[in-house]
Structure formats: C-alpha cells, structure tokens
Amino acid sequence: MLHLRLISPADKTDDVLRLIEGTTGTTHLAVVPGAARDPAGDVIMCDVAREAGDELIAGLRDLDLDKCGSIAVENIDLSLSERADEAEHEAPGEGSDAVLWEHLTDATHEESTLSITYVAFITLATMIAACGVVLDNAILIVGAMAVGPEFGPLAGFCTALVRRAPRLALRSLIALLVGFLAAMVVTTGFSYFMDATDLFSHEALKAERPNTNFIYRPDWFSFVVAVLAGAAGTLSLTSAKSGALVGVAISVTTVPAAANAAVAFSYNEYKQAWGSTEQLLLNLLGIVLAGTLTLLAQKALWATQRERTAKSRRRAQDSVTGS
Structure with missing residues (x-):
C-alpha cells in the first residue's frame, strides 16, 4: 500500500476527492479543511494499493495539483486494516508487478x-x-x-x-x-x-x-x-x-x-x-x-492488464443496468 498526503487549493478539493473516490484500490480517505498554510489549502490523506498508485498520481497531476499544491507519496510497511485488504483485492494486477512511473x-x-x-x-x-x-x-x-x-x-x-x-x-x-x-x-x-x-x-x-x-x-x-x-x-x-x-x-x-x-x-x-x-x-x-x-x-x-480490468468493469456495469 501507498500513503498519499496532498495539499489542495480549496477550489480543487472537490475534484481531487472525486478522483480519489473514483479510483479503485483507494481507502482511508481523510480531509482536513484549511489546515495547510504553505501552500494554503486543504490537507487530504488516503491510502491506495500500489497497483492503482500510478493511475491516481497521474490523475492528480492532470489536475495540476503538483503545481498549485503538493503530492507526497510514501510506502506503508505495515497496514492492519480490512479495508486496506479489500482495496488491494479490488485493484487490478499484483502490487509487485506495478510500476510507479x-x-x-x-x-x-x-x-x-x-x-x-x-x-x-x-x-x-x-x-x-x-x-x-x-x-x-x-x-x-x-x-x-x-x-x-x-x-x-x-x-x-x-x-x-x-x-x-x-x-x-x-x-x-x-x-x-x-x-x-x-x-x-x-x-x-x-x-x-x-x-x-x-x-x-x-x-x-x-x-x-x-x-x-x-x-x-x-x-x-x-x-x-x-x-x-x-x-x-x-x-x-x-x-x-x-x-x-x-x-x-x-x-x-x-x-x-x-x-x-x-x-x-x-x-x-x-x-x-x-x-x-x-x-x-x-x-x-x-x-x-x-x-x-x-x-x-x-x-x-x-x-494490457488495465484494459482487461476496464472491460470487466464495463461488462459488470452493463449487466447490472440490464437487470
């Protein structure tokens, strides 16, 4: 698992939260409004499965959070949490195979x-x-x-x-x-x-x-x-x-x-x-x-792994919608 500590300007916080909540493999989301002083903004923390980390970090950079805020990532040596286990299970692929570019x-x-x-x-x-x-x-x-x-x-x-x-x-x-x-x-x-x-x-x-x-x-x-x-x-x-x-x-x-x-x-x-x-x-x-x-x-x-996972999710959503 990876731990992300983010500083987000207040006007971007909602977009950041939507991105995190929409990324499979994330958990332990916490928001402290107005806690950051330099740069000013909200402090957002979450854990993410290593295999989903690159996708989430890339999305945060697309929101320019690395320019107007801050993105800090560190490895978690030990995480005793059923939610963390579920997040790793839901994320595509194996963490040891994932590349954090x-x-x-x-x-x-x-x-x-x-x-x-x-x-x-x-x-x-x-x-x-x-x-x-x-x-x-x-x-x-x-x-x-x-x-x-x-x-x-x-x-x-x-x-x-x-x-x-x-x-x-x-x-x-x-x-x-x-x-x-x-x-x-x-x-x-x-x-x-x-x-x-x-x-x-x-x-x-x-x-x-x-x-x-x-x-x-x-x-x-x-x-x-x-x-x-x-x-x-x-x-x-x-x-x-x-x-x-x-x-x-x-x-x-x-x-x-x-x-x-x-x-x-x-x-x-x-x-x-x-x-x-x-x-x-x-x-x-x-x-x-x-x-x-x-x-x-x-x-x-x-x-290829991501594409297969995306197709599986679309099929699952289509089956739920059809039923």
Whole structure:
C-alpha cells in the first residue's frame, strides 16, 4: 500500500476527492479543511494499493495539483486494516508487478545527477579495482563493483528513453560519461603514483592473471551477463526490491574494465587498454538494451492488464443496468 498526503487549493478539493473516490484500490480517505498554510489549502490523506498508485498520481497531476499544491507519496510497511485488504483485492494486477512511473523518474533523476559524491564514489571504486587487477585479486574486483554507482545513470537513461524525457536522458548520459572519464583520468595518475612507490609494476599487469584477465578479454558471455543483469536491475527498481541491486552491481564488468584500461594506458599497454574499453562499452550497451526492453515490456503488460480490468468493469456495469 501507498500513503498519499496532498495539499489542495480549496477550489480543487472537490475534484481531487472525486478522483480519489473514483479510483479503485483507494481507502482511508481523510480531509482536513484549511489546515495547510504553505501552500494554503486543504490537507487530504488516503491510502491506495500500489497497483492503482500510478493511475491516481497521474490523475492528480492532470489536475495540476503538483503545481498549485503538493503530492507526497510514501510506502506503508505495515497496514492492519480490512479495508486496506479489500482495496488491494479490488485493484487490478499484483502490487509487485506495478510500476510507479513518477517515482521511478524521480528516483533515477536523483541517482543520475552528476555530483561530487557520485564522482567520488565511481573514482574510488575504479581505484580499488585498479589494485584488484594488478594484484589479480577477485575480492577487490567484487568490492569495487559493489561500490560503483554507475547503475543509477544507466537506469535513468533507460527510463528517459521509455518516457521520452530528453532532459533526463542528457543528464544521465553526462553523469555516466563524465563520471567514467574523471575516474579513469584519476586512476591513471594513481597508477603512476603506485608505480613510483613500487606497489604497481608492469610485470604484474602483463602476467597471466587467471582471476582477472577476463576484464580485457570481452566475449559474448560478457554481453549476455550484462543483459541479464540489466533486466534484473530494472526489475529491482520498479518493484522496490533494492536488495537485488547489489547482486546486479557485482555481475557486470564496468568499473573493473575502466580501471584496467586506465592502468594499462599508464604502462602503454594499448592492446589491453582497448580490450578493457571494449568490455566496458559492451557491458554498458547490454545494460541499456535490457533495461529499456524490460521497461517497455512492463509498460505494455500493465496497459494490457488495465484494459482487461476496464472491460470487466464495463461488462459488470452493463449487466447490472440490464437487470
């Protein structure tokens, strides 16, 4: 269930209430007239089944409530109410399958912002991965994958493609490209420093490295894993199962590939650097492709579910009218 807290101008309150009462899956409606001060208006609260949330939020935005009032949405962890159970039963589909597009857009917008914190995380992750590739240490590689924040801009780019939001797409692309570029430049300097202190060596980079040589040897398995991880990551975002994102992060070779390319470049190992770059681009392409297709499939399936539900309601109304 979702909890909505709304601020509505007095002249729009009746329209808002009609919308809420006409949306299947809503309950616990409460109105406090004149309670809001900034912006001035009425405070309206209600609970809605997750599978009906996107429809209700879209309707509220059509009433311009996000411009003249306020729309706040939060997840309800526990709701002990028979009315809530009935609302979830009446709403079409399953809550775990529902996509809250406004929430997804807002979340990916925040995660895809080019900030100092984002650049710091991706740079630190790349430097950790650099240590991992030189030491041929798989544990450091996995750790770097978990630290890397690059899935945020990738998810933002996929969402922007599906929702046709050019600003979000540009923001995500800038965060992705600038983030990786900054991380690789800093990691190249880090490699020079580590070499000067005899902690990195050319011989270690050129060694067989059985645990990490896959990073600069891309193949079809790299693309397949990236596609599967992209689909899993997108599903984890849309179903609010954020725990799965950790598994996604340590499944794709993005940050390690960037790190290996930077270290190889510092030692003039251009063949290794190019192989790592191919690995990076292949993983990014696979994630974007899978993420976009997953969102499109969810959008189509949910639209079909809504259409079936609407037809069932019309048939039920017609039968009642005919009788």
